[in-house]
Amino acid sequence: MPEEPITLAAGQITGRGRSINPFVIIRDAAAFIAFAEEVFDADEVVEARTAAPTGELIHAELRVGDSLLLIADPQPGWPARPGLFQIWVSDVERLMTRAVNRGAVVVTPPTPFYGSLTLARLEDQWGNLWWVYQPTPG
Missing domain, CATH: 3.30.720.110 (Signal recognition particle alu RNA binding heterodimer, srp9/1)
Structure with a gap:
């Protein structure tokens, strides 16, 4: 008997994303968000924006078409990727x-x-x- 799939179908996902959502760690994430909004017509998920006390973003989300892109600034232990x-x-x-x-x-x-x-x-x-x-x- 085949095993049940381990990835969730769209109707089962309780968050804002899809089954897989890319996450990049890049310097000056806020500037990248502006770039993506201007170039790709992305929309920031404003309620997801989370800044560290330094002001750097430890989490942000962009809707690009029907996809979700997660973004953060590098932090100790989180190198740019x-x-x-x-x-x-x-x-x-x-x-x-x-x-x-x-x-x-x-x-x-x-x-x-x-x-x-x-x-x-x-x-x-x-x-x-x-x-x-x-x-x-x-």
């Missing part, structure tokens, strides 16, 4: 322009990919690498 992300967008050119205008570097310009996608990559100033995908209209 940028992420590698795949994100789906409706306008890769506009997103890339927004990102570059806010300090990101283009790694791969928008490029046809397998005939049905456009792919681009960028690196933000925190060292996160973003694979940006747009469905190509048929």
Whole structure:
């Protein structure tokens, strides 16, 4: 008899996220939140923001589309750990322009990919690498 799955289905999760939610530890998390709001149309989950007495963030959350990204500033024992992300967008050119205008570097310009996608990559100033995908209209 097969075992029960150990990961929870969407209807069973009591928190704000999904079955898996990326968490990055990056310097100046507050500046990254502003960057993500401006570039990716992210929305901060304001009630989740938790600052240490120093003012550094020990926890913050961003809604990006239907996903949740968790962010914190480095702390003793929590070294910086940028992420590698795949994100789906409706306008890769506009997103890339927004990102570059806010300090990101283009790694791969928008490029046809397998005939049905456009792919681009960028690196933000925190060292996160973003694979940006747009469905190509048929």
